[in-house]
Amino acid sequence: xxxxDEQQEHGSVxxxxxxxxxxxxxxxxxxxxxxxxxAPLRFTxxxxxxxxxxxxxxxxxxxxxxxxxLELDAEGRYAPGLRLLDLAARSWARNExxxxxxxxxxxxxxxxGETVHLGVLRGSSIIYLDKVEGHQPVRMYSQIGNASxxxxxxxxxxxxxxxxxxxxxxxLPGLNFxxxxxxxxxxxxxxxxxxxxxxxxxxxxxxxxxxxGIRCVAAPIWSDDRSFIGGVSxxxxxxxxxxxxxxxxxVPVQLTAMKIMDEMRIRLGPRR
Amino acid sequence: xxxxDEQQEHGSVxxxxxxxxxxxxxxxxxxxxxxxxxAPLRFTxxxxxxxxxxxxxxxxxxxxxxxxxLELDAEGRYAPGLRLLDLAARSWARNExxxxxxxxxxxxxxxxGETVHLGVLRGSSIIYLDKVEGHQPVRMYSQIGNASxxxxxxxxxxxxxxxxxxxxxxxLPGLNFxxxxxxxxxxxxxxxxxxxxxxxxxxxxxxxxxxxGIRCVAAPIWSDDRSFIGGVSxxxxxxxxxxxxxxxxxVPVQLTAMKIMDEMRIRLGPRR
DNA sequence: TGATTTGTTCCATTATTTGGAACTCAATTT
DNA sequence: AAATTGAGTTCCAAATAATGGAACAAATCA
Numbered sequence: 379x380x381x382x383d384e385q386q387e388h389g390s391v392x393x394x395x396x397x398x399x400x401x402x403x404x405x406x407x408x409x410x411x412x413x414x415x416x417a418p419l420r421f422t423x424x425x426x427x428x429x430x431x432x433x434x435x436x437x438x439x440x441x442x443x444x445x446x447x448l449e450l451d452a453e454g455r456y457a458p459g460l461r462l463l464d465l466a467a468r469s470w471a472r473n474e475x476x477x478x479x480x481x482x483x484x485x486x487x488x489x490x491g492e493t494v495h496l497g498v499l500r501g502s503s504i505i506y507l508d509k510v511e512g513h514q515p516v517r518m519y520s521q522i523g524n525a526s527x528x529x530x531x532x533x534x535x536x537x538x539x540x541x542x543x544x545x546x547x548x549x550l551p552g553l554n555f556x557x558x559x560x561x562x563x564x565x566x567x568x569x570x571x572x573x574x575x576x577x578x579x580x581x582x583x584x585x586x587x588x589x590x591g592i593r594c595v596a597a598p599i600w601s602d603d604r605s606f607i608g609g610v611s612x613x614x615x616x617x618x619x620x621x622x623x624x625x626x627x628x629v630p631v632q633l634t635a636m637k638i639m640d641e642m643r644i645r646l647g648p649r650r
Numbered sequence: 651x652x653x654x655d656e657q658q659e660h661g662s663v664x665x666x667x668x669x670x671x672x673x674x675x676x677x678x679x680x681x682x683x684x685x686x687x688x689a690p691l692r693f694t695x696x697x698x699x700x701x702x703x704x705x706x707x708x709x710x711x712x713x714x715x716x717x718x719x720l721e722l723d724a725e726g727r728y729a730p731g732l733r734l735l736d737l738a739a740r741s742w743a744r745n746e747x748x749x750x751x752x753x754x755x756x757x758x759x760x761x762x763g764e765t766v767h768l769g770v771l772r773g774s775s776i777i778y779l780d781k782v783e784g785h786q787p788v789r790m791y792s793q794i795g796n797a798s799x800x801x802x803x804x805x806x807x808x809x810x811x812x813x814x815x816x817x818x819x820x821x822l823p824g825l826n827f828x829x830x831x832x833x834x835x836x837x838x839x840x841x842x843x844x845x846x847x848x849x850x851x852x853x854x855x856x857x858x859x860x861x862x863g864i865r866c867v868a869a870p871i872w873s874d875d876r877s878f879i880g881g882v883s884x885x886x887x888x889x890x891x892x893x894x895x896x897x898x899x900x901v902p903v904q905l906t907a908m909k910i911m912d913e914m915r916i917r918l919g920p921r922r
Numbered sequence: 923t924g925a926t927t928t929g930t931t932c933c934a935t936t937a938t939t940t941g942g943a944a945c946t947c948a949a950t951t952t
Numbered sequence: 953a954a955a956t957t958g959a960g961t962t963c964c965a966a967a968t969a970a971t972g973g974a975a976c977a978a979a980t981c982a
Contacts, residue, residue, distance in 0.1 A: 398716075399713040399716050399717050400673075400713060400937095400938060400939075401672075401673040401674070401938070401939085401969085401970070402673070402674070402677055402713045402714070402717055403713070403717065404970095405674055406717050409737065413737050413740040413741060414740065416744070417744075420928085421928070421929060422927085422928065422929085425928095430971090430972085431971070431972040431973070432928095432929080432930085432972085432973090433930085433931080433932085433971075433972055433973075433974090434970075434971055434972060436929075436930065436931085437970080437971090438970090441671040441672060441674045441675075442674070444670075444671050445671050445674055445675065445678050446772070452875075452877065454928090454929080457741075457744070457745075457746075458737065458740060458741030458744065459741065460741070460770060460772050460777050460779075461772075462734065462737045462738040462741045463738050463741060463742060463777055463779070463794070463795035464775075464777055464795055464796070464797045465681065465685050465730065465734045465738065466734040466735050466737065466738030466739075466795055467738075467794065467795030467796050467797075468685040468686065468730060469685060469729075469730030469731065469732070469734045469735060470735060470795075472688070472689075472729070472730065473729075474729075498732060500718070500732050500733075503736075505732050505735055505736055507732075507735070522735070522739065523735035523736055523738055523739030523742075524736070524739050525736045525739075603724070605724060672968095672969060672970075673938080673939070673969070673970080676939095692959085693959070693960060694958085694959065694960085702940090702941085703940070703941040703942070704941085704942090704959095704960080704961085705940075705941055705942075705943090705961085705962080705963085706939075706940055706941060708960075708961065708962085709939080709940090710939095726959085726960080923982100924981100924982085925980100925981080925982075926979100926980075926981070926982090927978100927979085927980070927981085928977100928978080928979070928980085929976105929977080929978075929979085930975105930976075930977070930978090931974105931975085931976070931977090932973105932974090932975080932976090933971105933972105933973100933974100934971105934972105934973100935970105935971080935972090935973105936969105936970080936971070936972095937968105937969085937970070937971080938967105938968080938969070938970070938971105939966105939967085939968065939969070939970100940964105940965105940966080940967065940968075940969105941964100941965105941966095941967095942963105942964100942965105943962105943963085943964100944961105944962085944963080945960105945961080945962070945963090946959100946960085946961075946962090947958105947959090947960085947961100948957105948958090948959085948960105949956100949957085949958080949959095950955100950956080950957070950958090951954100951955080951956065951957085952953100952954085952955070952956085
């Protein structure tokens with residue numbers, strides 16, 4: 379089983395590295411297809427995308443629908459199912475890392491007045507686990523649970539800066555750089571150079587690299603054995619957050635990250 | 651210590667009606683086991699709960715972990731995986747019903763100043779799809795995605811009131827009533843009687859039936875063919891929301907439900 | 923009306939899952 | 953230190969489920 383070890387899926391790209399998870403793997407490919415689409419898919423659309431025999435696909439989709447992972451509307455279109463929400467809600471509610479971090483995020487928010495994010499590195503994506511923001515009407519799922527690329531987000535670059543070099547070397551070639559803004563990294567070399575600087579400084583900036591007009595400063599959070607890597611950030615509009623201000627906030631952001639790590643060692647054991 | 655932040659409702663727990671979804675069904679049982687537990691489970695715990703041969707279980711869990719649906723920590727304990735968050739975020743972001751309802755929920759919130767919920771009936775549970783609330787620090791997953799029983803929530807009882815009687819008759823005997831507060835319904839007869847009243851009135855109250863000190867008024871939302879049933883509600887603390895006030899709010903809540911239904915007919919087609 | 927696209931069912935073949943047992947490794951007891 | 957227990961992992965013939973081609977409906981089009 380010469381399988382790629384651990385790193386996986388870069389965003390919405392198809393999974394070339396087919397995992398050896400038997401039947402489940404095939405079904406997850408379908409689930410990904412439907413959830414990554416930006417509109418409900420007809421049977422034939424999926425047929426073309428999945429490239430499987432009609433009979434097989436029909437049964438697979440039927441199973442996914444019966445389990446509530448997909449939903450089939452009256453017009454015969456497949457959409458992500460509500461079962462996913464229930465499962466995710468439980469996953470989130472109990473996540474130990476998030477629970478530990480929550481009070482520290484709140485404190486950082488009070489200190490800065492800007493939006494605070496908590497994210498985890500998963501493969502080459504950052505999955506946002508929590509955020510604390512102001513009074514705007516809540517659109518939480520718009521961030522929480524969302525997977526963003528690691529190469530153009532503050533939390534992502536901070537996370538990469540504490541990744542063991544072997545894993546970093548394995549991950550970099552697999553990235554497919556997407557130029558979101560003029561300042562997005564698009565070459566592994568420049569990214570790697572910045573990651574070195576970040577590792578030395580202990581914090582990372584997002585200089586409008588993911589979204590024009592949005593800046594952030596982030597610090598990495600990691601377990602001793604690097605089996606867990608994430609980060610915390612303060613984000614806001616560029617007109618309000620000068621680079622000087624962000625530079626000043628690097629200290630409280632790093633302190634927050636350290637407090638979270640300290641508590642993780644206490645609560646989850648120092649080992650890992 | 652990480653547990654217990656969540657009220658544990660176990661609505662339709664064990665699946666007696668083993669679905670015919672082959673391998674997927676068996677894996678989903680495991681996923682449910684782990685996500686419904688209130689702490690990470692060790693291999694042996696799951697072995698006891700699932701009642702399967704060790705070899706089989708080991709491979710199944712391995713597949714779930716490899717797909718990111720479960721996570722295995724350094725101490726050998728299984729917890730829900732982050733992949734679920736990503737999937738759910740996409741499911742939520744695109745949900746047509748939620749998107750249609752959102753502006754109407756916001757309007758209702760402006761009108762009442764209290765928390766507004768949007769929920770969908772799924773089996774015998776209400777899954778909350780959205781909420782609009784005040785300025786308190788956001789704990790959104792604490793509601794969104796959460797499955798609550800239908801017999802003791804405003805949205806749930808409103809939903810039941812528009813359920814075709816055949817489906818209601820099929821659903822009632824399967825409920826296992828859990829007395830959350832002194833006023834929780836615990837017998838199908840009294841629940842059925844109230845549902846009749848709700849059907850006549852067009853709105854439902856939650857008189858501290860799910861959580862002591864919390865009241866709400868809700869109205870049902872349904873598609874013509876009843877393939878889709880949900881509801882909208884205004885919720886708040888009993889000391890602030892007298893029954894008279896709730897009674898007065900029944901009108902705007904019902905109006906909100908109707909506006910949402912009107913727009914659903916336009917956007918999703920009147921057929922269903 | 924016939925032709926075409928779309929969705930569904932069937933079933934022999936094939937591949938995966940199953941489950942008992944043997945094995946490893948660590949912790950605990952004698 | 954040796955033996956015992958407990959927890960987790962690996963193996964492989966047998967049982968079972970998935971596969972995919974083709975035939976069958978059902979809608980849509982020309």
